[in-house]
Amino acid sequence: MSRLIKILLPINQRGTSEACAAAAFRLAERYGASLEVLHPCPAPADRLPYATELSPLYFEELIDVGTKQVALEKRKAEEWLAKTTRAFPKVHSELVTIEGPVAPRVATRAKVADISVLPRIEAKEEPFWASARDAALFHSGRPVLVVPEAWNDPIGETVVIAWKDTVEAVRAVVAAQPFLIGIKHVKLVSVMEHSKDETGAAGMADYLSKADLRVERVDLAADGDAGPAVLEAATGRGVLLVMGAYGHWRWREWVFGGVTDYVLRNTGVPVLMMH
16 A cells, blocks of 8 residues: 555553654644554453462452553553643554553564654663564564654655565565655665675666666675664665565574664664564
8 A cells, every 4th residue: 555544553551652653643733644543451360460370269369450551551551641642632542451461462463554763772661572572573564663762753755674584584575665655765775784785686686676766876894793783874864674574583493583682772763674
């Protein structure tokens, strides 16, 4: 699709980062998209402490405590959204609270959204964000927009594509189609690993040029560490970095896999990622 129809914004009971919220609402306003604010919330039974045996009375008390906690978290999420929407009166947003584990709930809802908006990996963060990011990025088949905390500029005035001759990179370029419409400048960054030429970069540059985009080729040399080179090439106001997400940073890495983790931890610009 040439425009965004539905945007997913996962939150916990305290919402999400200001930068993520602003990015999601501004994109919804820009494209006339609906915004689903997803609040995955552990069910009362999922909050029970581990025990081999629980008396019926103690079990009921714990369920009652869990039910009250769920209601409190829902109310806090509603308050956060009500406060946030005041700055974006033209955007249609809907809060969806679903009880259950974070990862499968986010993955399910992300599958029926054009894009999910999530914060980058921070030095100290709650497990909630790791689960939500992992689910949206690797288990939805949809792109994820990762937004650094300090970002407050427009997104996509310049698009920087971190090119690698892989299926993941191609999917990322396709997913970025709504952001490429009307763009004046596209920078195609190809990292030369082990001094090998990226023959696919020329083909992708030609393809983008046929879409009436002005493409700047940038070939970088990286001695086994492409992450810093990619981020150095993706600086400036209004930049959107587009790249494939390679591998699963917790338990395996595929070709170019270390870049995914590095960028998610260190990016200073919004990143559109696709696995």
